[in-house]
Amino acid sequence: MIVTKSYEDSCQRAAELIEAAVLANPQAKLGLATGGTPLPIYRRLIEDCKAGKISFAKVRTVNLDEYCGLNGSNTQSYRWFMDHNLFNEIDIDKTNTYVPSGLGDLAANCREVDKKVRENGVPELQLLGIGNNGHIGFNEAADLLHTETHIEQLTESTIAANARFFDKSEDVPTQAITMGLSSILAAKSIVLVATGAAKAAAIRGLLCNDEVTTQNPSTFLKLHPNATIIIDAALATAAGYEN
Numbered sequence: 001m002i003v004t005k006s007y008e009d010s011c012q013r014a015a016e017l018i019e020a021a022v023l024a025n026p027q028a029k030l031g032l033a034t035g036g037t038p039l040p041i042y043r044r045l046i047e048d049c050k051a052g053k054i055s056f057a058k059v060r061t062v063n064l065d066e067y068c069g070l071n072g073s074n075t076q077s078y079r080w081f082m083d084h085n086l087f088n089e090i091d092i093d094k095t096n097t098y099v100p101s102g103l104g105d106l107a108a109n110c111r112e113v114d115k116k117v118r119e120n121g122v123p124e125l126q127l128l129g130i131g132n133n134g135h136i137g138f139n140e141a142a143d144l145l146h147t148e149t150h151i152e153q154l155t156e157s158t159i160a161a162n163a164r165f166f167d168k169s170e171d172v173p174t175q176a177i178t179m180g181l182s183s184i185l186a187a188k189s190i191v192l193v194a195t196g197a198a199k200a201a202a203i204r205g206l207l208c209n210d211e212v213t214t215q216n217p218s219t220f221l222k223l224h225p226n227a228t229i230i231i232d233a234a235l236a237t238a239a240g241y242e243n
């Protein structure tokens, strides 16, 4: 648990943890996330790679999730996001990057994600953001959660939150392929970064008690032996977290 002065500092800390994993094992497998939160983290990785401080030449990556129905050349797809916000700007071999596919045979795609997570070792580190309702990946708050990769029906609140990236809210896909809880928790270490008052209730559930509930999927991170939650002081206050 790390409380920083600012979101910028949180991103710096997360980038340092990712780089430490890569320095310790240049062939590390990294689990990566999309959304607004990780963008400054990726910018730091790009800067450090361009400055020659770190190389991703042998790194392998696997992403958490992808919208159903969008192909990788669609600017709203998570493949496009990863290519343009990270992969195209660092020295990674693109053939070693994996983003789930939300097109075609979805059942086969789900099985492929779980294979990618586990083949030749599980991720050294899984980076996570968090949804307003506590979702991780696209595992929505619900009575029942899934352990393995599956197709998720997105909630109205998630569709509304993600609408900011689309021209029209009707354009936001209503389904996504996402790693399940055990696929996420399989990583050797987890780094979750959160900022903003909208995340306060979810963070309160994650940090302020010892309860695990499917109504806040992030609470399952309490079962992981090496999960680091990084939030800024403003969010800690909003969530009622006392350091």
Ligand code: GLP
Pocket (backbone or CB within 6 Å): 033, 034, 035, 036, 037, 038, 064, 065, 128, 129, 130, 131, 132, 135, 136, 137, 138, 158, 162
């Ligand atoms: C989406 C992604 C999540 C992400 C969440 C929060 O639902 N599937 O991986 O954590 O959005 O996004 P943001 O960081 O933009 O708040």
